[in-house]
Amino acid sequence: MEASITLKSIAKIFDSDTILADLSIGVENNSNHVIIGQNGAGKSTILKILVGIIEKDAGVAYIHGKDISTRAAETRMVTGYMPQYIDLDSDMTIYENLMVYSELYGVSSNKAKSRIQNFSEIFNYKDILFKYPANQSLGLLRSVQFSRALLHDPRVLLLDEPTLGMDPQYKIKVWNILDRIGKDKTILFTTQDFSEAEKFADRISILHRGDIKMDGTIEKLVGATKGLSKYEIRFKDTPSENILDPLKEMPKILKPLLNGNSLEFYSNDKKDFFRVLRSVISSEIVDLDISFCKLIDLYLGLVENGLE
């Protein structure tokens, strides 16, 4: 499939800290792609580079085949960006904020008015449209920002934690809209909410230490673990640390951990689970839990280096 967004060997350094190092990533046309990573991993930096708010130090980036450095006006014209923080102008009303944004992208006044009207009805901010952003709720302002990013009907949407600060009702509205319009748009978003990433993204990239460490569909990422499962044995009383000793001698067991009353570990061989069970049977067990590796397990495993 044709790539809508391409980043090749992108590097960005802030005050001698390397945020992005030789990062390469491709986002397919008309797909939903999510970037997940720790705080400060560089997720927002990628979006800001693509939209031109910050300059990259090295590498090349293309949006729909156009270089974002040499054909900036063209690439920005087809891109809608929603930042992570509230950046509405506090000296203008919400309506004026949206009108100015529309004009920046050459949207006609009538079209802008009708779109603002439409979004304000969907997100219930019609009553505050002519008020200043100050003292309005965070969720409402985030929904205004989300609407703003869509006002010029961009082909590419760059959303930095789009549902951050929104209540569940607003989150559902956001994803419903993205679901509806996403068929002919390329959406690149970042999130800390792994359930959203699993549910709405066609493709997931895990960003760690300035580079993409894992990339693919959720099935591919989980599939790469070859059936790795997370096992949890809960005891009535807190067992001693010695309980971990037999587990450490089993080579296929990963990340054994005593977490309060619970013993947790990963393995892709179910027989290991029975071996562990036999070794701890002297302690009173109250519950057992087995689950296939999820995105969060992969992510935590990667970040904490245990499953890499």
Place this chain on the structure above:
Amino acid sequence: MIALIKREFYIFKHNLISYICIWTLLPLSMYLFISIPLSHHIRTDVINYLNWSSIGNAISTSSLLVYVVSLNSILKYKYTTNFSKMMLSSPKTNSQHLMAIVLWSTGVGLIQFLFSLTLTQSLNSSNLFITDIILILLYALPIIVIVSNISIFIGLIVSSSFIRVFLTSILAVFFLFGSGLFIPLEGAPSFFHYSPLYYTILNIQNIITIDSSIVYPSIIVFVISVIIFIINLIVSHKVFRT
């Protein structure tokens, strides 16, 4: 560019009363606290000092306003959470952003100039013809533009607010008392006379004293402001998108 100016207009609309207060109170304060006290010590030829200093009043008040408006606008581009920063993600280029600031602040400055001139001239029962006012405005325009560009330059390169205030104070003192706005510089050291700014101001004063005036100092000031604009444009690429 219209969108960028429209944003300034929306903000202006909400602060119209404040602007009207500034437009009227600023020249009156200058008149009261600078022109009147100095009128007891300075004697001018042809017309009285209060009349003569009305040009200084108009130029200083409009420059002050232009300086503040431009500085305020350019500093917004430095804050991550500001709408101005977000506007950098739009298809508008850095030059359009800078040009919008210069055009808007010049417009606001010209209105201040007219307010100041009208107020001080009416206080001294002076009669200026409409052609004189147009000529004065044309000569004053490059000064307003250069002040806007200098303000943008300071806003771009100076990150410390303390140094910014310090620099602004030095510039204000030099501008008010070292460029012939309120104190005639005939007897001043010769290096003052090499400044195109001084000659531009002198030319404007010549209009109200019905003396001959020449256009080239204004052109030189305008050319310098174009050069500063280009420098600002180069600096903005390093400052805006980092």
